[in-house]
Amino acid sequence: MTPVMTNRIAIWIALLIVAALAVDGWMFGMEHLLFLARKFFVLLDWMAFWR
Numbered sequence: 094m095t096p097v098m099t100n101r102i103a104i105w106i107a108l109l110i111v112a113a114l115a116v117d118g119w120m121f122g123m124e125h126l127l128f129l130a131r132k133f134f135v136l137l138d139w140m141a142f143w144r
Contacts, residue, residue: 118126
């Protein structure tokens with residue numbers, strides 16, 4: 094039997110990620126998440142160059 098990603102599992106994973114980001118933002122602030130988001134967009138731009 095192969096593992097299957099169902100909609101129910103995907104929703105639970107998404108909720109866990111959102112909850113983890115909310116707790117992280119509440120405890121430590123959002124500055125480092127903004128930094129990571131900016132670096133992610135730089136990475137996307139770099140990857141688009143190689144496309």
